[in-house]
Structures are given as C-alpha cells and as structure tokens.
Amino acid sequence: MSSPEADIYAARGYGSRPLGFGARPGLVVVDFQRGFTEAGFPMGGAPMVDAAVRNTVPLIAAAKRAGLPVIACVNGYDSPRAAPHWKAAPVFDLLQGSPAVELDPRIAAAGPDVVLMKTAPSIFFATPAAAILTKERVDTVIVAGCITSGCVRASVIDAFSLGFRVMVPEDCVGDHDPVAHAQNLKDVERRYADVIDAAACLDAIERWRAANDREG
Numbered sequence: 488m489s490s491p492e493a494d495i496y497a498a499r500g501y502g503s504r505p506l507g508f509g510a511r512p513g514l515v516v517v518d519f520q521r522g523f524t525e526a527g528f529p530m531g532g533a534p535m536v537d538a539a540v541r542n543t544v545p546l547i548a549a550a551k552r553a554g555l556p557v558i559a560c561v562n563g564y565d566s567p568r569a570a571p572h573w574k575a576a577p578v579f580d581l582l583q584g585s586p587a588v589e590l591d592p593r594i595a596a597a598g599p600d601v602v603l604m605k606t607a608p609s610i611f612f613a614t615p616a617a618a619i620l621t622k623e624r625v626d627t628v629i630v631a632g633c634i635t636s637g638c639v640r641a642s643v644i645d646a647f648s649l650g651f652r653v654m655v656p657e658d659c660v661g662d663h664d665p666v667a668h669a670q671n672l673k674d675v676e677r678r679y680a681d682v683i684d685a686a687a688c689l690d691a692i693e694r695w696r697a698a699n700d701r702e703g
Contacts, residue, residue: 496677501677501678502676502677502678505681506652506653506654506680506681507652507681508627508652508654508691508695509626509627509652510624510626510627511555511623511624511625511626511627511695512550512555512625512627512628512629512654512688512691512692512695513550513555513556513557513558513620513623513625513627513628513629514546514547514550514555514556514557514558514628514629514631515557515558515559515560515610515616515620515628515629515630515631515632515642515646516543516547516557516558516559516560516594516599516631516632517559517560517610517630517631517632517633517638517639517642518560518561518562518632518633518634518638519536519539519540519543519559519590519591519594519631519632519633520561520562520563520581520587520588520589520590520591521586521587521588521589521590521591521592522562522577522580522581522586522587522588523536523633523634524536524537524540524591524633525591528577528587529577529580530575530577530578530663533633533661533662533663535661535662535663535665535668536633536634536661536662536663537661538658538661539631539632539633539658539659539660539661540591540593540594540661541593542631542656542658542659542685543594543597543631543632543659543685544593544594544597545685545689546629546631546656546659546685546688546689546692547594547597547598547599548597549688549689549692549693549696550629550692551597551598551600552696553692553693553695553696553699554696554699555623555625555692555695556600556601556619556620556623556625557598557599557600557601558599558600558601558602558603558610558616558619558620559590559594559599559601559602559603560602560603560604560605560610560614560616561581561588561589561590561602561603561604561605562578562581562588562604562605562606562638563581563582563583563585563587563588563604563605563606564579564581564582564583564606565582565583566582567579567582569606570606571606571607583604588604590602601616601619603615603616607641608637608638608640608641608642609638609641609642609644609645610632610638610642610645611642611645611646611649612641612645617645617649620651625651626651626652627651627652627653627654628646628651628652628653628654629654629655629656629688630642630643630646630653630654630655630660630680631656631659631660632659632660633660633661633662634661634662634663635660635661635662635667635668635671635672636662636664636667636668636670636671639655639660639671640671640675643655643675643679643680644675644679647678647679647680652681653675653679653680653681654680654681654683654688654691655672655675655676655680655681655682655683656683656684656685656687656688657672657682657683657684658684658685659685659688660672
C-alpha cells in the first residue's frame, strides 16, 4: 500500500509515466572507490555499498560485451584547497594518489572505458562525461554507484538536466543508511528516473546487443 506522502505526490501527477530505455544506453559508475567501499576508511564499509559493487560488476561486463560506453569516476582533489565547502570532514582526505581515491579493485578489474576524477558530487559537473556519452550517441544513462543520497542523486539530476533518459538499478547503488537510500530512490523516481534493478538493465543491454548484432 502506498504511503500517504506518496499518494499526495501521485495525486499531483508525479511519477505518472515511466521513461523506458531509449535507442542506446551507457553506464556511469559513481565513486566506487576504496574510500567508500572498504571498512578501513572513515566513510567506507557500508554493507549496502558492498552489495552494490558486486551487482555492478556484471553490468560493466555486459555493457563492454555490447560495445556500450562505461564511465567510472572517483571523488578526489589535488589538495584540500581544491575541495568545495564539504560538511563531511573525511572528504578532505580524498587526495589524488592516496589509496582512498583508487577504484575498488573489483571495479578496476572490470575495466571501465574511462575513469574520471571529479571534485563535486555529480559525475557530470566539470568533467567530460556528458561529452563522451554524447559522442557515443547515448540517450539513456544507467547510474550505478554511491552514495545514493549524495553523489548518486546529484548525478541522476544532472543526467536528467542534460536531456538523458535516466535508469537507476536500485541494487547497484548504495548508501550508509537504508532509509536514506529508499527515500532518495523514491524521490528521484517521482521526478527524474526509472528505478529498476540490475536484472532489468542486463536484459535491456542484451536486447540492445542482439538487435545491433542482427543489424550488423
């Protein structure tokens, strides 16, 4: 049963239609770096993030088999002075060249096509991510990564604002807090994105691959 809050939004037309996949998908992987995935770091070790990493590896493999672009990013800075006014103190330790800024080994082994270092929440802010996807004729962006309530949400909103269809596989994104994770997914689903799962993304990628193999 829908909550009263959800009914209030639905009554005003939010979430009234699904987006669906367009003509060509691409995958962006946000901040699956050791500083967020490993328990030895202050912001790392959340079980939901670990599960999201494991679920994202097959997505990367499927996209690469299909010849679709995979862009990963890490959050990092040349020096603490390069960072914005974060309210999370450990972010200022995400310095380029430090272990916390390295891709999680599972993501690195999967071999993203492009790895960017970003200095703001969104993978699209002041990076070439959008230009790369546009060059690749992508119209649908699958967003995986962490943290759901922070950099993932920011990336979803920017992808939407740039004119892409946006798909968020809920089992390929993670947060420190399951409640924040669920609330933010529900909110972006009302406005900006389809919230689906890894299986639906894999199916869409494989269908795209099969259709384009036949055309080839």
